[in-house]
Amino acid sequence: MDGRGFGMTRRALLGGAAAGAVLWTIVPRRCVAGAGRASPSETLAAGLIGCGGQGGEDLNSYIRAYGGEYRLVAACDVDKTRLAAVRKNPKKFGEDVEKCELYTDWRRLIERKDIDVVSIATPPSWHALMCIGAAQAGKDILCEKPMTRFIAEGRAVVQAVKRYGRVFQIGTAGRFGAYASEHSRRTHKIMASGLLKKCEAVYIKRGGFPVRNYCGRVNLEPQKVPEHLDWDMYCGPSPLRPYNSHRFGWSHRYYWDYEGGSLADFAQHYMDPFQWTYAKDYTSPVEIEAYAPPAHHDACGLWAWVELRYADGLTLVLDGNEWGPRYDRKKERGVTLDDLDEESRRKLAAMPDPPKLLNFVEAVKTRGESAGHVEAAHRAVTIAHLANIAIRTGRKIRYDPDKEQIIGDEAANRLVYQPMREPWHL
Amino acid sequence: MATAQDVKAIVEQIPSPDKNGTYVNLDEAKIGQIEKTVAQLQQGGRDAVAALIGMLVEPGAGDDIKPRWALHLLAVRAAAPGNDAARKEYALAVAAHLGGDRPKEVQKYLIEKLQIAGGPEVLEALGRALLDDELCDTAARALAAIGGEADRQLLAAWPRVKGRSRLSVIKKLAVLRCAAAAEIFRSALNDADADVRIAGAWGIARIGDAAGTEALLKCADAHEGWERINETDACMMLAEALAAAGNRQAAAKIYEHISRTRNEQWETPIRQAAERGLAAVRQQ
Numbered sequence: 053m054d055g056r057g058f059g060m061t062r063r064a065l066l067g068g069a070a071a072g073a074v075l076w077t078i079v080p081r082r083c084v085a086g087a088g089r090a091s092p093s094e095t096l097a098a099g100l101i102g103c104g105g106q107g108g109e110d111l112n113s114y115i116r117a118y119g120g121e122y123r124l125v126a127a128c129d130v131d132k133t134r135l136a137a138v139r140k141n142p143k144k145f146g147e148d149v150e151k152c153e154l155y156t157d158w159r160r161l162i163e164r165k166d167i168d169v170v171s172i173a174t175p176p177s178w179h180a181l182m183c184i185g186a187a188q189a190g191k192d193i194l195c196e197k198p199m200t201r202f203i204a205e206g207r208a209v210v211q212a213v214k215r216y217g218r219v220f221q222i223g224t225a226g227r228f229g230a231y232a233s234e235h236s237r238r239t240h241k242i243m244a245s246g247l248l249k250k251c252e253a254v255y256i257k258r259g260g261f262p263v264r265n266y267c268g269r270v271n272l273e274p275q276k277v278p279e280h281l282d283w284d285m286y287c288g289p290s291p292l293r294p295y296n297s298h299r300f301g302w303s304h305r306y307y308w309d310y311e312g313g314s315l316a317d318f319a320q321h322y323m324d325p326f327q328w329t330y331a332k333d334y335t336s337p338v339e340i341e342a343y344a345p346p347a348h349h350d351a352c353g354l355w356a357w358v359e360l361r362y363a364d365g366l367t368l369v370l371d372g373n374e375w376g377p378r379y380d381r382k383k384e385r386g387v388t389l390d391d392l393d394e395e396s397r398r399k400l401a402a403m404p405d406p407p408k409l410l411n412f413v414e415a416v417k418t419r420g421e422s423a424g425h426v427e428a429a430h431r432a433v434t435i436a437h438l439a440n441i442a443i444r445t446g447r448k449i450r451y452d453p454d455k456e457q458i459i460g461d462e463a464a465n466r467l468v469y470q471p472m473r474e475p476w477h478l
Numbered sequence: 479m480a481t482a483q484d485v486k487a488i489v490e491q492i493p494s495p496d497k498n499g500t501y502v503n504l505d506e507a508k509i510g511q512i513e514k515t516v517a518q519l520q521q522g523g524r525d526a527v528a529a530l531i532g533m534l535v536e537p538g539a540g541d542d543i544k545p546r547w548a549l550h551l552l553a554v555r556a557a558a559p560g561n562d563a564a565r566k567e568y569a570l571a572v573a574a575h576l577g578g579d580r581p582k583e584v585q586k587y588l589i590e591k592l593q594i595a596g597g598p599e600v601l602e603a604l605g606r607a608l609l610d611d612e613l614c615d616t617a618a619r620a621l622a623a624i625g626g627e628a629d630r631q632l633l634a635a636w637p638r639v640k641g642r643s644r645l646s647v648i649k650k651l652a653v654l655r656c657a658a659a660a661e662i663f664r665s666a667l668n669d670a671d672a673d674v675r676i677a678g679a680w681g682i683a684r685i686g687d688a689a690g691t692e693a694l695l696k697c698a699d700a701h702e703g704w705e706r707i708n709e710t711d712a713c714m715m716l717a718e719a720l721a722a723a724g725n726r727q728a729a730a731k732i733y734e735h736i737s738r739t740r741n742e743q744w745e746t747p748i749r750q751a752a753e754r755g756l757a758a759v760r761q762q
Contacts, residue, residue, distance in 0.1 A: 163703035165744035185704075188711045190747030215714060216747045217754075264502045270547070271499035274538040291590075291616070294537045294583075345504045346512050349550035349590075353501050375502075445554060463557030463594055471622035471653055474615050474645040475673040477680060 096416070098122040099167040101158045101182055102174035102196070103129040103138050104301065108145055110194040110223045111171045120413035123148065126164055128155040130282040156282055158182055162189050169416070172196060173223075175310040177290045180205030181476055183220070187212040192416055196223040197320035199433045201290075201311065204469035206430030207456055208478040213426040221412040221422040222320065222429035230325035231409050231423075239387045240406050243331035247396040251366040254382045255330065257322045259373035266314035268306035268351025272296040289472035306352050312440045313352030319370065319436035324424060327435075328409075330366060330387075333428040336453035337435065338363045342442035343376060358439040363453070370439055441467045480522035485529035488522075491515045492544045516551045520564075527552065527571035531588065536581035549591060557595040569596045573603035582612040589613065593620040598627065605631030614643040622650040629656035636662055645673050652681035660687050667697040672705050679712035686719035688728045695735050710736065710748060717755055726759045733759065 096115060100108055108124070115122045124145045129135040139150045155161050158178075162170065162185045170186040171194040172179055180200045186193050193213070199222055200206045213220045230236040242248055274294035277283040283295050290309040293299065304310040305317050327333050337360035344355035356376030360368045371379040389397055415422035434456075441464050442449050450459040458464040472478065480488075492515050493508040495501050504512075519526045530552075533545035549572075556568035572588050573596070589607060592600050601624065607617035608631065621628035632651050636659075639647050648666060651659040659681060666678025667690075679697060682690035694716060698709035713732050721729035736752035 159704040163707060165742065185707070188707045188748075190744060212711075215711075215718075216751050218747065267500040267502045269499035270495050270501065270543050271541070272537075291586075345501070345509045346516070346551055347554075348501065348547060351500070354504055376506075445558075447558060461559050463554065466594065466623045469623075471619040471650065473619070474642060474649055475677070477649050477652065477677070 094121065094417075096120065096122040096168040096192075097125045097166050099126040099128070099161045099164065099170045099191070100124060100138070101128045101161060101170060101172050102178075103127055103131075103134045104173065106196055106223075107134075107138075107173040108141075108171065110173065110196060110221075111169075112144070113223075113225070114194055114221055114412040115169075118411040118413040120416075122146075122169065124152045125166060126153045126155060126161045128158045128161045130156055130285045132156065132280040157285065159185065162186055162191070167191055169194060175286075175304045176312075176316065177201045177310045178288050180209050180478065181289060183209045184212040184478070187216045187218045187220075190216060190218070192219040192412075194221050194223065194412065195429070197429075197433070198311065198316045198436060199320065199429045200437070201316075202468060202470050203434050203437045203456055205478060206434060210426050210430050217419070219412065219415045219419070219422050220424075220426040220429070221415070222324070222424040222426075222432070224321045224324045224424060226321055226325035227328035227423055227428075228409060228411075230329045231406070236325070236329040237406055238389070239329050240331055241403065242387050242389070242392065242400065243329075244406070245396075245400050245403055247392055247400055248364070248387065251330075251362070251364045251387065252385060252391070253330070253365075253387045254367040254369065254385045255326060256369040256371060256379065256384045257326070258369075258371040258379075260322065261314040261318050261370070261372045261374070263314050263354060263372040263374040266306050266317065267353050268303075268313075268348070269298055270348055270351050272298055287473070289476035291473060307350060308352060308444075309350070311352075312436065313355075314372070315355070315358075315370065315436045315439050315443075316433070319439070320429070320433050322370075323432040323435045324428070326368065327428060327432050332362065332366075333425075333431055335362065336431055336451060336456070337361055337368065337438060338451055338453060339448065340438045340442045340451060341448040342439060342446075343379075344443040344446075346446060347444045355439075355443050358442060360435060360438065368435070370435075437468075480525045480529065482529040482532060485519065485522060485526050486533065488515055488518050488526075489530065489533070489544045489548050492548060495543065512551070516548065516555065519548055519552055520555060523567060524571040524574075527568060528575070531572070531575045531584075534584045534587065536583040539581075546587070549587075550594075553591040553595040562597075565595050566597065566599050569600045572596075573600040576603050576607055576613075582610075585613055586616045589616045589620050593623045596620060596624050598624075600624075601626075601628055601631050604628070605635060608632070608635040608643070608647060609638055611641065611643055614639060615646040618646040618650040622653040625654060629654045629658070632656070633658060633662075645671070645677060648674060648677045648681065652677060652684045655684045656681075657685045657687075660685060660690065663687065664690050664693055667693050672701075675701075676705060676708045676712075679709040680715075683712040683715035683719060686716065686723055688720055688725055691716065691720075691728060691732060695732065699739060710740065714748075714751060714755065717752075717759075721755070721759045721762070726762055729759045730756055 111122055127138045135154050142149050169192040172182045173196040176198050179195055183193050183195050275296050277295040339361040342358040354375045355372055357371040357379040369379050409423035410420050412422045445464050449464050452459055496503040530545045530549045534542050556565045572591050604617045604621050607613040632647050636647050663678045663681035666674050669675050682694050698713050717729040717732035733752045733756035737749050740749040
């Protein structure tokens with residue numbers, strides 16, 4: 053996706069080193085790649101699943117922009133029109149893209165033996181299964197955000213990626229910007245040190261969620277499925293609804309079956325740097341409360357704000373700033389050295405600074421962990437899912453971040469794990 | 479007792495969507511109206527639920543936006559913690575309308591409401607829905623979400639379902655880690671349908687069925703492509719489950735087999751994963 057429709061480009065959402073990546077796309081690569089540029093033998097064989105607007109963007113943003121190289125050997129889409137367009141786009145994918153094999157069933161792409169990295173840019177209802185399949189087949193993964201449609205999918209992806217030792221990078225790079233900031237690095241160091249016993253910080257993400265534009269329609273009439281589209285495969289693990297063009301393409305984001313509205317589509321961008329800064333890559337909020345109208349069963353709707361509290365006291369607020377009252381329960385407040393006693397400050401000074409974050413190319417070469425690694429990505433999108441569960445149930449919920457279960461609310465838990473349509477399973 | 483006409487009048491109080499069919503037009507007053515309407519419907523109990531269901535039509539056959547949403551809001555409220563009697567009343571009221579000649583798309587919607595608010599009291603009704611090819615998958619998902627003794631319904635349905643419904647049932651037996659389905663999973667490894675074989679492999683892994691090890695390894699070895707990838711992963715999952723249960727010897731046997739037989743270059747990560755697993759169980 054490129055952010056069209058709400059006056060914001062996708063790249064505008066990416067900070068720090070990702071902003072540098074923008075430069076890489078407008079300066080000829082030979083001028084900047086230098087000695088770091090990939091030799092032909094280091095060229096990654098890539099497979100692309102999902103050839104719509106964002107299809108292939110991650111290959112360029114996370115491989116070429118960092119001096120790596122790839123060759124697109126296979127592409128897949130359930131829409132034959134979009135699929136055919138891939139071969140006609142050498143500007144985006146490289147001059148030999150016309151040799152790329154085309155598939156309408158992503159499993160045929162996954163089972164190819166010659167692919168190093170799979171880039172996934174389908175609707176999020178497919179992301180988990182494709183990530184898991186790619187990991188099982190020994191491929192590294194670039195996954196467009198949001199990583200998943202519900203929380204249990206994320207844990208299954210984490211397990212598969214770790215089982216097979218794969219490199220995973222989510223399609224957002226905000227934490228590079230956080231890492232570049234001295235202030236954020238200091239906050240990260242304090243939070244990661246364990247020296248802060250109680251965190252009184254309040255982080256408010258105000259605005260940046262196109263709440264109104266992302267409301268789905270409740271009056272969708274069945275339409276004839278276009279001949280170029282495999283609608284059953286598009287729905288995949290989600291319920292098979294009668295086709296309507298509003299469920300397809302950009303607007304799939306407005307329906308619970310495929311994504312989860314503005315929260316699901318944008319929170320991963322905003323939560324990626326937040327999580328790194330506050331050292332929350334391995335945990336999740338414990339209490340979640342939302343201010344929103346009663347939710348619709350199918351179409352995503354309005355919301356005003358969501359307050360999420362962590363076990364250490366840190367408060368995170370997502371304020372849509374487009375509808376309803378502004379959040380005014382707490383004032384924004386950061387973490388400073390003044391929050392530590394003198395002895396703790398001495399201990400902190402003796403601790404090493406946060407390690408450098410690896411980009412995807414470096415991670416693939418060294419078999420290290422890419423900055424937007426799988427657990428961080430899972431925990432970041434969990435924030436959006438928890439917020440949406442609070443909105444959909446209309447209740448304050450309590451969450452166990454270790455068991456990844458909602459406490460004492462069975463109906464809410466049924467949104468944490470949602471059984472899939474056959475033949476799919478996590 | 480609320481009559482159908484009363485309920486129709488009440489549900490009409492829910493605000494209409496805007497001209498685009500969205501609810502971006504909601505404000506505090508309209509939200510208050512929704513809350514008031516839902517509260518009135520809640521007071522109407524089973525009769526109100528029945529009346530709402532009577533207003534539902536299959537997609538494309540008319541406007542049922544308001545009763546559809548109202549039935550959903552009742553499900554969400556009924557399922558709130560702390561009032562199991564209300565939840566049960568709602569679920570039974572909905573389940574009573576499954577079957578018969580009601581449009582299948584409407585019945586699917588009712589089953590989805592049971593996936594939200596249903597409990598043990600609706601398992602039998604959902605079990606009956608498993609036998610309807612058009613409802614089977616939706617019912618199987620609801621049963622998997624409800625859990626508890628839902629696996630009994632799936633087990634009972636297994637010999638009676640055909641075609642794609644077999645896949646719906648066996649997958650959800652695996653989701654529920656139904657140990658009593660061990661023989662079903664093992665037999666599935668020899669099924670003519672590759673998806674059923676994969677489901678059987680996954681089921682064996684999910685229940686940690688040591689007795690299924692030989693058959694699972696043989697099955698995974700025998701296939702290529704997507705099926706081999708999935709069944710090999712099931713072997714790895716089974717090894718993890720056996721190791722976690724303390725059966726290190728059985729786990730080691732699987733890891734040794736995978737590391738010995740996944741020799742193609744593309745299988746290197748799989749072989750390495752097996753080698754890591756083997757090292758871990760030997761260190762335990």
